[in-house]
Amino acid sequence: MTGRDAAWVRYLLIAIALGFLGVMLVAPLAAVFIEAFAKGAGAYCRNVTDPATLSALRLTLTAAAIAAPLNAVFGLAAAWALTRFDFKGRSLLITLIDLPFAVSPVIAGLIYIALLGARTPLGGWLGGMGIEVIFATPGIVLATLFVTFPFVARELIPLMQEQGSDDEQAAVVLGAGGWQIFRMVTLPRIRLALVYGLILANARAIGEFGAVSVVSGHIRGLTNTLPLHVEILYNEYNSVGAFAVASLLALFALATIGAKNVLEWRLRRAREAEGGQ
């Protein structure tokens, strides 16, 4: 193919890609902000600082903040086990890690109701001790955990597989203990991928609707997360309010994309620096 022949093909492909992005992503995003500011900046501020909105924001961030460290721990443990050891049930575990991606989030929510609802033995027992799970914050955290837990593991597994265990074995022979090896050898090599996985998990945690919707109970100011709050406002014909809250979610998304890009750039640079090895 000559350079000139390629030119129109290239422009056509770029035009299609940009056109698609514009119609499917940029326009809706712009619409969110236009609708949110439809009644002026004052109304926007009132909607965003409404107590119910702030409570939803608090709950969303709480759930995400609890899910993130647990995801990091689980992801590291799973990736370590799957890439450093060969054991019975290894492939089963790899399949199970993907389960939350495969099932509908609504089912994830229903699973917890079936398991921990007030009328189930486990839920009744917890209720007897004064711990409410379903229709309360713990249920929302559990549902968020379920839908986000594959992200970190899936980032780490291919990377650690590729890196192999030679470095760790070298550290073992040099007399390092398990914790020293993890801290000095393993973690520095997977740090960026770990953060990357956490960013993705975090985005999902903030945006999750289905699973959380089932276990939430929709108690305004108490068990509503931001996405649930958007739906309620919209169903109450308060579309400006709904879009104002939605704009918060959109801002989170933009921040996530920004962080992801910075990290991707740093990951690429780190890979290039390691090139020869």
Added chain:
Amino acid sequence: MNIRLEHISRSFGGFTALDDVSLEIREGELVALLGPSGSGKTTLLRIIAGLDAPDAREGARIRFDGAEMDLRAGARQVGFVFQHYALFRTMTVFENIAFGLRVKPKRERADETQIRARVTELLSLIQLESIAGRYPSQLSGGQRQRVALARALAIEPRILLLDEPFGALDAKVRQDLRRWLRRLHDKMPVTSVLVTHDQEEALEVADRIVVMRAGKVEQEGTPEEVFHHPKTAFVMDFLGNVNLFHARMEGGHTGAMTQVRARPHDLEVSREEGSGSAVRGKVTRVQTAGAAAKIEVATEGGETIMVEMAHDRFKAMGIAAGETVFVRVKDARVFVEDYTI
């Protein structure tokens, strides 16, 4: 340190990597474990290091200076140089070498000044003082290899284990490094075991060679012994080029066919048939680039014979491709129990 391996076996699923191997490595020796891939040499090295354990069998023992060794790898005080270096890529050359000193338990750990002094000393030993601050990715293959060696030496190992240390380097660097390693060993005679599949490397570097095949020790001895007095056809084939002749035995076993092996330099080429048995053939190729002149002779039976001779003799004879010559065997070997490849 003296190392004794007694009745070591190791199998992975259905594959037997080591089959009842017993071996002694003497204080201050540099031993090469030589064999094709799959012969078990790396497995043996990893078992000495404690990175792998032998199958639990009656009498299976590893002894360091006579005492049975059952410590975990980190407590054995072993230096291990990995085939692909396994340098810590997020650390500088300096920190790589210092690693073994820094991870010691607090009671045994040297202070920062002592660590710096020790690392500097090792850097000068590997002649890389100027690049202490670089990262492994910024080094050449040969430099990485030397850093890996310095890192292994930092913990003052009682034994140094090297797994195909020059395998990933180009021929020239490889040769320089193995001479350097030999000189280093003469200066600092740490008991060392080197795994290699390169017979030239083993012959040049080692005090003693252990030839391995299919999980067993085929022969052990000095480079001279294994090269000039191979006990089996396998050892002879593995340690250099070999011409195979099918000959009829005379005397006792009249009529029986047997295989005779001769190295290319143990053959003689002449233009006259002369007395005694000689094989007649046609020169098909002459190659003079290299340490010796190499001549390929096609026999009437359709076999190809490789002959090596000194350049001055080659010049004096003036052999050219297409000529008819006679090849006579000066020295050859017959092995009773032959093997199949």
